Amino acid sequence: MTTEFLSLRDAMATHVRDGMTVALEGFTHLIPFAAGQELIRQQRRDLTLVRMTPDLIYDQMVGMGCAKSLVFSWGGNPGVGSLHRLRDAIEHQWPNALTIDEHSHAGMAVRYSAGASGLPFGILKGYTGTGLAVENRAHVATIACPFTGENLTALPAITPDVTVLHAQQADGAGNVLLRGIVGASREAAMAARCLVVTVEEVVEELDAPMNAFVIPAWQVHAIAEVPGGAYPSYALGFYSRDNAFYQAWDEIARSRSDFLAWMERHVLGTVDHTEFLCSVGAAE
């Protein structure tokens, strides 16, 4: 497989189609906001969205009607409060009903790891006595250790049709380097049938230490160069997390009308991520 270098628009149009299971991963850091917002512009529908922390990007995608289902483990605005659009979807089915497959962080990590390893399920010690074990029986089971008889929890593997990551750098061949907090990005990448990566920059050669997190080009289907592509989350070494924006989002997303007006102006009303960054005053 040769890595294709595409525009973000073409990368999303080619690889992400209605009805797919899609994981836009990155734990607080390197969240692929530009890719998610491009899917909103292209009006993708009926997606099963997978992310440990839905964060603002899935708040936006859910609120704009891209999702029919959500797989997740913590759905808040970190340090701020609620994700109002996610709440509205679960509490009032607006703009549409959303089914959920809910886990703990440890559970999601195990599910991605199983998917990345080609196993049908993963195991952990946990979930005993939790409400999730009761409410999510379709995706939580007990299994006995064949050697000791100890009871363990089994969770089905996650194998997204497409995983989308944001990274600092790719080289001309399509090898990708991530630095800093990676969350479960490696597992989500290796579990996927197709991996698309947006990067801050494409360079001649990656300056990667020997044990660095480098995804080899032959695992990467497509790369789009999108500077600022993780904003308002961050890319270590390029720009910081815009904590003030995360705080401001609480008001923007609180009412349906304010949310829709904001999305109309800054996402649907812009042609690409550069225009988006200028429109929200985040570009210099």
Next chain:
Amino acid sequence: MTAPAWTPDEMMTVAAARRLRDGAVCFVGIGLPSAACNLARMTHAPELVLIYESGTVGARPTVLPLSIGDGELAETARSVIPLPEIFTQYLQRGRVDIGFLGAAQIDRFGNLNSTVIGPYAQPTVRLPGAGGAPEIAAHAREVLVVMKQSARTFVEQLDFCTTPARPSALITDLGVFEPDPATRELCLSAVFDGVAKEDVVAACGWPLRIADRLGTIAPPTADELEILRDLQARTRDAHAARVRIRLPF
């Protein structure tokens, strides 16, 4: 009587910080637990090891992170590792001494709800959910809980059990609860300076039992208050700054 020179939130943070012994390995949640852990590190426990679930081990932030994965944590950490390893090799394998949790509801044994108010399938309030809490409570050697007290959130019956927990202490904005050794029910063991036990009982939704020898927690020292307030002022300034990205084209 003059009003105390500190807020209940400050007292709660200081009381929580004091329970962390130097050198302990602490799994830190965002918000008040993070403030308490860093206050402890900046006062009596300089070698406290802070692990945040984002994968930062031995973080030494100078400002409090807004999210669990701010760059400040990565840049000050001893190491940054993949999140699955935090939950398997550190937490599940038994390498964490103290887990530090908050929640929206707590019951008399310390079980926690951070998932829904109302029925799970049709909640009146959808809360963020479990995050790392269930496994932190299951695998850390000791669990501390910090929560502001109200009869609405200290309940007879949880709407949903996100995290079965048996905390060694519950620190509220009025005092400290500790489990009865025989029944494991949380009982009021100490109140903050200037708090009446009747006020603690009134702000608890279950019939609160009070320890035979009720203690009093000493007020914050001048040092504790100054360090905490400096930390929070630095944090506010840092979080207020908007980010500007220099675009290459």
